Structures are given as structure tokens and as C-alpha cells.
Amino acid sequence: MSDMQGSRWSAGPKLPKAPTGIRGFDEITDGGLPRGRATLVAGSAGAGKTLFAIEFLVHGALEFGEPGVLMAFEESDRDLAANVASMGWDLVGLERTNMLVIDSVDATPADVVAAGTFNLEGLFIRLAAAVDSVGAKRVVLDSIELLFGAVGHDVMVRAEIGRLFRWLKERGLTTVVTGEQGTGGGLTRYGFEEYVSDCVVALDHRVDEELSIRRLRVVKYRGSFHGTNEYPFLIGEHGFSVLPVTTIGLNYTASEEQVTTGLPDLDEMLSGDGIFRGSTMMISGAAGTGKTAVAAAAVHAACGRGERCLFSSFEESPSQLLRNMRSVGIDLDPYVQAGLLRLWSERASAFGLESHVVGLHEQLAEFGPSLVVLDGLGSLNRAGSEREVISAVTREIGMLKAAGVTAIFTALSHGAVLESTTLGISSLTDTWLQLRNVENDGERNRLVFVIKSRGMAHSNQVREFTLSDQGPTLVNVMVGPSGILTGSARNTQLSRAAAAAVRQEIAVDRGRRAFARHAQRVEAQIAELREQLETDREQLESEMDLETELQFTTTATETESGAARTADFPEHEPGL
Amino acid sequence: MPADTTTPSPGGEAVFRLRLYVTDRTPASQRAVDNLRSACQEYADDRYEVEVIDLLTDPDRAREDQIIAVPTLIRELPEPIRRIIGDLSDQGEILVELLMIPRDVAR
Numbered sequence: 001m002s003d004m005q006g007s008r009w010s011a012g013p014k015l016p017k018a019p020t021g022i023r024g025f026d027e028i029t030d031g032g033l034p035r036g037r038a039t040l041v042a043g044s045a046g047a048g049k050t051l052f053a054i055e056f057l058v059h060g061a062l063e064f065g066e067p068g069v070l071m072a073f074e075e076s077d078r079d080l081a082a083n084v085a086s087m088g089w090d091l092v093g094l095e096r097t098n099m100l101v102i103d104s105v106d107a108t109p110a111d112v113v114a115a116g117t118f119n120l121e122g123l124f125i126r127l128a129a130a131v132d133s134v135g136a137k138r139v140v141l142d143s144i145e146l147l148f149g150a151v152g153h154d155v156m157v158r159a160e161i162g163r164l165f166r167w168l169k170e171r172g173l174t175t176v177v178t179g180e181q182g183t184g185g186g187l188t189r190y191g192f193e194e195y196v197s198d199c200v201v202a203l204d205h206r207v208d209e210e211l212s213i214r215r216l217r218v219v220k221y222r223g224s225f226h227g228t229n230e231y232p233f234l235i236g237e238h239g240f241s242v243l244p245v246t247t248i249g250l251n252y253t254a255s256e257e258q259v260t261t262g263l264p265d266l267d268e269m270l271s272g273d274g275i276f277r278g279s280t281m282m283i284s285g286a287a288g289t290g291k292t293a294v295a296a297a298a299v300h301a302a303c304g305r306g307e308r309c310l311f312s313s314f315e316e317s318p319s320q321l322l323r324n325m326r327s328v329g330i331d332l333d334p335y336v337q338a339g340l341l342r343l344w345s346e347r348a349s350a351f352g353l354e355s356h357v358v359g360l361h362e363q364l365a366e367f368g369p370s371l372v373v374l375d376g377l378g379s380l381n382r383a384g385s386e387r388e389v390i391s392a393v394t395r396e397i398g399m400l401k402a403a404g405v406t407a408i409f410t411a412l413s414h415g416a417v418l419e420s421t422t423l424g425i426s427s428l429t430d431t432w433l434q435l436r437n438v439e440n441d442g443e444r445n446r447l448v449f450v451i452k453s454r455g456m457a458h459s460n461q462v463r464e465f466t467l468s469d470q471g472p473t474l475v476n477v478m479v480g481p482s483g484i485l486t487g488s489a490r491n492t493q494l495s496r497a498a499a500a501a502v503r504q505e506i507a508v509d510r511g512r513r514a515f516a517r518h519a520q521r522v523e524a525q526i527a528e529l530r531e532q533l534e535t536d537r538e539q540l541e542s543e544m545d546l547e548t549e550l551q552f553t554t555t556a557t558e559t560e561s562g563a564a565r566t567a568d569f570p571e572h573e574p575g576l
Numbered sequence: 577m578p579a580d581t582t583t584p585s586p587g588g589e590a591v592f593r594l595r596l597y598v599t600d601r602t603p604a605s606q607r608a609v610d611n612l613r614s615a616c617q618e619y620a621d622d623r624y625e626v627e628v629i630d631l632l633t634d635p636d637r638a639r640e641d642q643i644i645a646v647p648t649l650i651r652e653l654p655e656p657i658r659r660i661i662g663d664l665s666d667q668g669e670i671l672v673e674l675l676m677i678p679r680d681v682a683r
Contacts, residue, residue: 112660120644125643
């Protein structure tokens with residue numbers, strides 16, 4: 001403690017950090033472990049302490065160009081290398097390229113006898129030699145507490161370990177020390193937290209309701225911001241993953257691009273072009289409403305565009321899914337074979353929620369799908385408490401959004417009542433389709449409607465939705481006097497309407513012909529009247545002619561008689 | 577082990593091959609060298625070879641021979657291999673553990 005006195009603390013520049021490269025951990029610690037200082041990683045046996053420490057070294061060597069030294073007190077270097085080879089880490093290769101030194105310290109106490117005073121200078125010399133041989137920046141001591149049993153004299157060992165930590169700090173080495181969880185209240189059995197005052201990380205592995213859940217907590221981090229929650233983590237195929245909910249934030253960019261749902265009529269309902277790329281659509285409905293088929297149609301369309309899709313089913317095996325979709329006209333086989341579609345079936349309860357979150361995380365990074373379907377969210381309820389399920393799915397949605405991946409979830413609902421989990425998740429989704437069965441006239445038909453769709457003018461219409469070997473199709477719904485008509489009621493209504501139309505046409509035709517006849521009659525009458533008129537005129541004219549003739553005759557007679565009386569009249573031609 | 581109490585013979589007629597790991601001039605190391613020398617001279621006659629290794633000049637030996645504590649004395653022969661850590665100031669322990677003198681004689 002004496003070296004602490006006289007030193008001054010100031011809120012100067014940000015504490016330098018050494019990134020661990022462990023997924024999620026650097027986010028919750030605002031950059032990693034305190035550079036040039038020691039961090040204690042405490043936890044019970046099997047909690048993942050060694051893995052955390054080795055991953056810190058491997059990423060340091062591979063990604064940050066910082067060579068490391070691993071002093072292993074528990075396992076031989078060969079065992080260590082074999083244990084982590086399954087994570088894809090080649091410790092032997094790192095040693096060959098002078099990025100890592102593994103020194104296995106044999107601390108088995110069996111054949112050691114103490115006779116007089118000693119110190120642990122041998123350990124210091126080994127560590128110094130290893131650090132110097134590769135110019136190490138990072139050191140792991142796993143687990144140095146085994147020295148306590150090995151040499152007896154705990155007081156001396158304690159003093160020597162204190163000296164070792166001071167030495168590491170003087171050398172500016174970023175160090176991870178692992179420590180076994182104490183049985184009492186302490187973090188570690190030998191109270192290492194006293195020496196390592198800068199940063200303490202606690203790992204926990206417990207079984208809740210038969211589900212194993214690993215958690216990580218940053219107990220202490222001097223001079224730095226850090227998340228204080230317990231963060232679930234998983235040891236997956238590619239190592240350690242800490243999955244904080246909070247780091248996802250809301251700063252992903254929203255795409256303007258729309259992608260088809262694979263059902264043109266559904267696209268039409270959603271402002272014409274489908275859903276936004278990178279958005280989240282939930283399809284809820286009762287059993288057998290066709291939720292999976294709607295999701296599969298979108299997958300089919302995306303694969304058809306040459307995009308990669310991940311279909312994660314909690315309920316069906318890949319072959320079951322392929323067969324069922326083929327029966328409704330959606331053939332996904334070719335895309336599976338082409339490597340565009342990956343089917344990932346895991347029973348949620350067997351797998352564990354956290355491992356699904358991590359599995360998805362890894363699939364996103366490794367496979368890079370543009371569309372992800374999570375089919376059967378409801379069955380997650382068997383895998384954890386409601387809070388845990390919502391937390392897991394929230395993180396999955398966050399990951400998908402952050403990666404710009406379009407996501408489709410299907411969830412079971414009982415009638416109009418959603419499962420509470422689904423309700424908790426629905427607020428996180430951008431588009432929500434509800435599928436519903438309606439039963440009347442002895443048949444069951446499917447309806448689809450859009451409950452919400454953020455950022456687009458969507459139809460408020462209810463459509464009928466049919467599944468056949470031609471794939472899912474949407475049809476316009478008929479509204480009859482007693483509400484929505486579906487199925488054969490709809491067909492009846494349709495034919496009724498058709499008959500009415502025919503009747504209407506006949507009536508019109510009849511009217512047209514009646515008019516034509518009427519017009520013909522009128523025309524005929526007109527012709528007749530015109531005939532009559534003509535006749536009348538002719539008669540009138542002939543009567544007038546006769547009158548003139550009579551007048552002429554009379555005049556001629558008068559002239560003749562005038563001439564006879566020697567009248568003075570010129571001679572006239574007869575007529576006018 | 578049946579012992580002739582008048583002439584304690586360490587490990588019968590065995591030859592002792594010993595290695596002592598020290599860090600040069602530190603007091604504990606000096607004491608260890610001195611203590612080992614006197615014990616061997618007194619009890620092992622000429623039947624011993626001692627190699628003293630200074631880890632400061634030969635640090636790789638620390639890793640190769642799994643040395644943690646300094647000083648460390650390793651008895652390679654006779655079998656079984658024995659490790660004693662400390663400055664060897666506890667002469668009774670050296671006699672019993674290293675030179676195979678029966679405990680009741682060593683006291």
C-alpha cells in the first residue's frame with residue numbers, strides 16, 4: 001500500500017484501455033481492461049475464467065499486435081492448447097510466431113519440502129524471461145492461487161504475490177489474474193481483490209429451473225465508466241460472448257428500401273412494395289393459420305433475389321419444414337442446396353435462450369444473411385421466464401437491426417389474445433401481421449390483416465388468405481350483410497352478384513331493344529305522316545290548278561264576246 | 577530402514593546427485609550453498625556431486641526445471657527425486673529428506 005501514498009489522482013485524460021476483443025465485453029467496459037494494470041477475473045470452477053483470460057491473449061496477439069505470456073498453474077501447455085483448439089485458436093502457432101509464450105508452472109505440492117526461508121524469485125525470473133523473449137504487453141496468471149498449497153507458508157506467498165503485482169505494474173503489463181471463488185463472502189478464496197485494486201470481473205455459472213445461465217459482472221473498475229448489470233454470456237463455438245442489452249442503442253440507420261414479402265397482394269396491403277429492408281415483422285396467429293408459410297414465402301422471394309436467409313425454427317426439423325412448405329407450393333430445397341438458405345432447428349428448451357442469442361450472433365457474423373426468420377417464438381416460453389425470453393428476443397432484434405438484417409418472427413396467439421411474451425415483443429416490431437381463423441357455415445378460413453406497419457401507409461383492409469399447392473394467395477374479402485364473407489359464403493355471394501349483373505344486363509338490353517322498336521314505330525309514323533302531308537299537298541295543288549283553268553276559260557269567253565261587241569282589249573295568252 | 581546407530585550411513589552406498597538453484601548473491605542463496613556444503617561434507621563423505629545454478633545468468637533453467645522458489649534444491653539421485661525449498665537452515669530436514677538419514681538419528 002505504501003506505493004499508493006503520495007501518488008495523486010486526477011480526472012485527467014481517459015484511462016488507457018487494452019481491448020480484450022471479447023464480444024460485448026469491450027462495450028460494457030468502455031474499451032476493455034485497464035492498460036498496464038492487473039484485472040482479477042473471479043469465479044467458481046468452470047465459470048470460464050481461463051477461457052476469458054486466453055481469449056484476451058489470443059485477440060491481443062491476432063488483432064491488436066500485442067504479444068502475451070500465459071503462466072498456467074493448473075494445466076499443462078499441451079492440455080491448454082488442446083482445450084482451446086476447438087474454438088479455432090492455435091496457441092502452438094502463436095508460440096511459433098513469437099506472439100505468445102506459455103509457461104506451465106508445476107505447482108503440485110506433493111514432492112516439495114520446505115527447509116528454511118525462501119522467496120518466489122524463480123517465478124519472477126521465469127515471467128521476466130518469457131515477457132522479454134517476445135516483448136509481451138499482456139500477461140495472464142491462471143490461477144496463481146495454486147501457489148498457496150504448493151509451497152505452504154501462506155504468509156510468505158501472499159507477500160510474494162503482492163510483490164509480483166507491483167512488478168507487473170512497474171513493467172506496464174496489462175494482466176489478467178484468475179481467482180477461484182471463495183466459499184465465504186469473499187470474491188476469491190485468498191482475497192486477491194486486495195491486490196488487484198483496479199478492475200475486478202466476476203463470472204458466474206448457475207442453473208435456474210434446469211437451465212444453465214452464465215453471467216458476468218464488472219464488480220469494480222477504478223477510474224472508468226462500466227456497466228454494472230449482470231450480463232449473460234455464453235461460451236460458444238468461437239469463444240466468449242457477452243451480450244449486453246444496452247449497447248445496442250437506437251442509432252441504427254433505417255433503410256428506405258422496401259423488399260417484397262413474396263406475396264404481391266400482401267405487398268399491396270403494405271403500401272405497395274413490401275416491408276422496409278432491415279425492419280422487423282411479426283406474424284401472429286393461432287395454430288394452423290399459415291404463419292410459417294407467410295414467412296417462408298418471404299424467404300423464397302429473398303433467396304430468389306440471390307440473398308442469403310437464415311430460417312431458425314423452434315418447432316420443426318429442417319426436413320419437416322421443407323416438406324411442409326413444399327406442400328403449400330413453396331419449394332425451398334434448391335436454395336438450401338445452393339447455400340443461400342440455412343435452416344437452423346433447435347428446440348428452445350434443450351438449447352437454452354442465451355445460447356440461441358449467441359448462436360444467432362455467430363450466424364450473423366459468419367453467414368451474413370439479409371433475412372432472418374425466427375419461427376415459433378412462443379415455444380421460447382418453455383426455455384425461460386417471461387422476463388428472460390423478452391430480454392433474449394429484445395437482444396436478438398437489436399442485433400438484427402444493428403446488422404441491417406430484415407427479420408420475420410412468427411408467434412402463436414390464441415384467438416385475439418396474444419401470449420404475454422409476444423405482447424412484450426410486439427412493441428419492438430415494425431410491422432405486425434395478424435392471421436386469424438374464422439369459422440362459419442361448417443368451414444374454417446384464414447384472414448390476414450395488418451395491425452401496424454411503421455413508416456408506411458398500409459391497408460386497413462382485412463383480406464382472406466388461402467393456402468394451396470400454388471402457394472399462399474390473398475384475395476379481396478367480401479363484406480356481406482352479416483359481416484365479412486369468406487370461403488364458400490364468399491363464393492355464394494360472388495355468384496349472387498354475378499347473377500345480378502347478368503340480370504341487369506338483360507334488362508338494359510331489353511330496354512334498348514324496346515327503345516329501338518319504339519323509335520322504329522315513331523319513324524314509321526313520321527314516314528306515314530310525311531306521306532299524308534305529301535298527299536295533302538298534291539291534292540291542294542291539283543285543286544288550285546283546276547281553279548286557274550276555270551278562271552282562264554271564263555276570261556277567254558269574255559274576250560270572245562267583247563270582240564264580238566268590238567271591245568278594245570289586246571289579245572292574251574291563256575293562263576298566267 | 578534398519579540403521580546402525582553408531583555410524584549413520586546416508587542412503588547406504590548411494591551416490592548423491594544434487595542441483596541447487598540460487599540467485600547469485602542474495603543472502604538466502606549464500607546460506608543455502610553454505611548449509612548444503614556442510615551437510616554433505618559431514619554426512620555424505622565424497623559420494624556427492626552438486627551443481628549450483630544461478631538463475632540470474634541462466635534464467636531458462638527456471639522454466640525447464642520447474643523452479644518457483646529460490647533457493648530450491650533437487651535431489652536427482654538416488655531416486656525418488658526430491659525437492660527442498662528454502663535456505664536449508666533446517667539441517668534436520670536436509671538429513672532426513674535429502675540424505676536419507678533416519679529421522680530419529682537426524683534429531
